Each structure stands twice: as C-alpha cells, then as structure tokens.
Amino acid sequence: MPAFAVIDLDPARYVRHAVHAESQTWPEKNCYVDVFIELVHALGCEPLALLPCVNAVDFVGDQWTFYKPPHDELRDLFGIEVQELTCWRPLIEHAEEHLAAGRLISTEADAWWLPDTSGTDYRSQHTKSTIILNRLDRGARQLDYFHNAGYFRLDGEDFARSFQLDQAPDPAFMPFYAELIRIDRLQRLPAADLRAASRTLLRRHVERMPAANPLPRFAARFARDLPDITEQGLAYYHAWAFATVRQLGSAAELAAAHLDWLADPALGDAAAAWRDISVGAKAFILKAARAVNARRALDAAPILDAWAASWQRAHAVLLERA
Amino acid sequence: MSQSVKIRDILKQHGRLSRDVDSLADNDDLYQAGMTSHASVNVMLALEGNFDVEFPDHMLTRDVFESIAAIDAAISQLTIV
Numbered sequence: 001m002p003a004f005a006v007i008d009l010d011p012a013r014y015v016r017h018a019v020h021a022e023s024q025t026w027p028e029k030n031c032y033v034d035v036f037i038e039l040v041h042a043l044g045c046e047p048l049a050l051l052p053c054v055n056a057v058d059f060v061g062d063q064w065t066f067y068k069p070p071h072d073e074l075r076d077l078f079g080i081e082v083q084e085l086t087c088w089r090p091l092i093e094h095a096e097e098h099l100a101a102g103r104l105i106s107t108e109a110d111a112w113w114l115p116d117t118s119g120t121d122y123r124s125q126h127t128k129s130t131i132i133l134n135r136l137d138r139g140a141r142q143l144d145y146f147h148n149a150g151y152f153r154l155d156g157e158d159f160a161r162s163f164q165l166d167q168a169p170d171p172a173f174m175p176f177y178a179e180l181i182r183i184d185r186l187q188r189l190p191a192a193d194l195r196a197a198s199r200t201l202l203r204r205h206v207e208r209m210p211a212a213n214p215l216p217r218f219a220a221r222f223a224r225d226l227p228d229i230t231e232q233g234l235a236y237y238h239a240w241a242f243a244t245v246r247q248l249g250s251a252a253e254l255a256a257a258h259l260d261w262l263a264d265p266a267l268g269d270a271a272a273a274w275r276d277i278s279v280g281a282k283a284f285i286l287k288a289a290r291a292v293n294a295r296r297a298l299d300a301a302p303i304l305d306a307w308a309a310s311w312q313r314a315h316a317v318l319l320e321r322a
Numbered sequence: 323m324s325q326s327v328k329i330r331d332i333l334k335q336h337g338r339l340s341r342d343v344d345s346l347a348d349n350d351d352l353y354q355a356g357m358t359s360h361a362s363v364n365v366m367l368a369l370e371g372n373f374d375v376e377f378p379d380h381m382l383t384r385d386v387f388e389s390i391a392a393i394d395a396a397i398s399q400l401t402i403v
Contacts, residue, residue, distance in 0.1 A: 022351065022353050022354065025384065026359070027353070027359075028359070118338070118340045118356055119338045119339070119340065119356045119357060119358035119360070119361050120338070120358050120360055120361070234364075234367075238360055238363070241363075246359075279383075282382070282383065282384065283379055283382035283383065285359075285363060286363060286366055286377070286382040287379070287382060289363045289366070289367060290366075290367060290370065290376070293367050
C-alpha cells in the first residue's frame with residue numbers, strides 16, 4: 001500500500017506560524033482555527049489575512065464564541081474550498097481516496113489517541129478535537145496530521161484506534177464529523193492584494209461585533225457562576241476557563257496580530273486594546289484558579305471593567321477607521 | 323530539600339511534561355518540554371501552596387513559569403523577607 005501525502009511535510013522539521021510560537025500569550029487558540037492557520041501557512045500563504053472574524057467574538061451565556069474562519073473567506077482569500085465529507089464508509093477509505101487525489105480531510109478526533117496532547121488528554125481523557133489529515137501510510141500505520149499549533153505523526157495503536165481498525169463491529173459507533181478540503185484552486189495573492197482583501201473582510205466583521213459591549217454581561221455572569229464553579233472544583237474550572245476566558249483571550253491576541261499585520265497606524269490603538277485583553281486574560285485564568293482552589297471570593301470587577309473599556313476602545317477605533 | 327528540588331518535585335506531580343523532569347536543565351523551556359497552559363495553572367497553584375507565597379498580578383505571565391530557573395527566581399523574589 002503506497003503512502004499518500006497532499007503537502008510534502010516532515011513533522012520533525014515542521015516550523016509553525018508565528019502566531020503559534022511559544023512566545024505568544026496563547027500559543028494555542030482553538031483547535032479549529034489553529035489547524036486552518038497551519039494549513040494555510042504550510043501552503044505558503046499568510047493566514048493572518050483570515051483573521052478579521054475574531055473581532056466579532058461575543059459572550060453567549062455559558063461561553064465566548066468558539067470562533068472559526070468562515071469557509072467563504074477561505075475560498076475568497078486562498079481558493080481553499082471546504083465542504084462536509086459524507087462518511088458513508090470507514091474514514092480510512094475516504095482518507096486513502098482523497099489524500100491520493102490531493103484533497104485533505106479535516107475531521108473530529110478523540111484526543112485520547114493523539115500523542116501530541118501528552119500534556120493533557122492523550123491516553124487519559126476522551127475529548128473531541130479537530131485534526132487535518134495530510135499524509136497516510138496504511139502499510140506502516142502512520143498518519144501525519146495538523147493539530148492545534150503544530151504538525152505531528154501518530155502510529156501503532158493510536159493509528160488503529162483513530163481509524164477504528166482491529167475492532168469488532170460496533171453498531172453504536174457514530175462517525176465523527178469530517179470535511180473535505182480542496183486546494184486545486186489554491187491562489188497565492190500578492191501581499192498587497194491579500195492585505196486589501198483582508199481589510200475588506202475586517203469592515204464586514206466590525207459590523208458584526210456585538211451591538212452592546214459583551215464584557216459587562218460576562219462580568220455579571222461570572223459573579224453569579226463563581227460560587228458554583230468553586231463548588232464543582234478545579235477540573236470543572238478548567239473546562240469553564242477553556243470555553244470562556246481562553247476563547248476571549250486567544251481571539252484578542254489574534255485580532256491584535258491581524259491589525260498589526262495590516263500595518264496601518266490608524267488601527268494601532270485597537271490592536272493595543274485587544275492586546276490588553278489578551279494579556280489580562282492570561283493572568284485572570286491563574287487568579288481565578290487560585291480563588292477556586294482556595295474556595296475564596298474573587299472581586300473580578302476591576303479587571304473586567306478594564307477589559308470592557310479596552311473592548312469599547314477597540315470597537316470605537318475599528319468602527320471609525322477600519 | 324532545596325528550593326529547586328522542591329520545584330522539580332512539583333513539576334513531576336503537576337507539570338505533565340513529555341520529558342523526564344530529572345533530565346531537564348534549569349534553563350530548559352518547560353513549554354517546549356510539553357507543559358501546557360492547563361498544566362501551568364496546576365503548577366502555579368502547587369508552587370503557591372508549597373512555598374506559601376502568592377504570585378502578584380504582574381508575575382502571572384507565561385514567562386515566569388517557563389523554566390525551573392525562572393520559577394526559582396520568582397519564588398526567591400517572593401520569599402525574601
């Protein structure tokens with residue numbers, strides 16, 4: 001059985017995009033946006049162009065927006081087309097078919113079998129994540145895949161379990177959601193054209209920013225929920241923090257990176273305001289963990305008021321100058 | 323037990339590193355060694371509990387926890403009377 005690879009990459013020598021560098025406040029953002037950032041980067045394009053959407057993050061009750069790059073913008077900026085994959089046969093057969101034809105597959109996966117998550121879920125917790133399959137060697141039982149901030153290889157039992165091989169048929173097994181990624185119309189726009197196209201998208205997403213500042217809503221909900229989060233304990237807190245502060249903080253970091261990349265001094269204040277939220281969110285996760293762990297109160301109002309003011313500043317600058 | 327040995331002990335319990343803590347040099351990057359943001363929260367809590375300190379807000383950053391040496395320096399700074 002031959003090996004199929006869409007993009008010629010070596011996991012051991014893979015160089016991440018700068019937004020995933022260890023020097024970042026949030027080296028990992030969320031699994032879906034992360035894999036598309038790295039895919040676009042690996043294809044030789046600039047993924048920062050894809051990030052205007054993060055400006056529109058909102059607080060929606062029990063979470064901040066799990067932001068994703070809109071598929072139409074992937075197509076318009078880079079010629080990358082994403083459609084749902086109909087999983088009517090085993091995933092490994094779809095993977096062989098499409099990788100051989102130069103099409104990638106993004107799929108939900110169980111992080112239990114993803115060795116790059118050895119610090120969190122690998123062999124310890126069943127968690128849904130998103131990966132992009134790029135290279136498959138069925139004979140050697142190897143898969144090279146994009147996940148989170150990087151590009152990795154899995155093999156052996158991890159390969160078998162990721163593709164449900166060597167298992168007795170399970171009538172209760174539900175296939176993961178998967179997407180087909182076509183790059184046969186890939187376009188690499190000149191830098192100036194890409195910036196101009198991304199600036200147009202920025203205006204679109206600024207119009208989609210919440211009509212009312214979402215931070216006061218988040219502050220009120222946090223004050224209400226903290227006693228329950230404390231009661232539930234640290235593991236629950238980590239899940240809460242992932243769905244809330246981490247999404248906000250990482251979106252803010254990407255928003256600042258995108259505005260910096262546009263290289264327009266008129267947007268500098270908005271980038272600085274987003275960056276204040278991003279850095280503050282990192283410290284907040286640690287402060288709130290301390291409060292939960294010690295079962296003591298936390299007056300978050302001064303911090304969240306400052307974020308609200310930063311959001312307002314970013315919003316005002318972007319409305320006027322984007 | 324010396325401060326840096328205690329730090330290594332905490333990292334063994336809470337760091338969830340992909341490398342053996344004993345094989346790390348004091349200046350090796352703990353994030354490169356597999357410590358996630360999630361794990362760093364637990365490391366910070368264990369450090370505060372074990373050394374009876376509280377990191378002030380300006381020290382709640384990634385770089386304070388990026389190496390054994392950096393943690394050691396931060397703890398020393400907080401425990402100077």
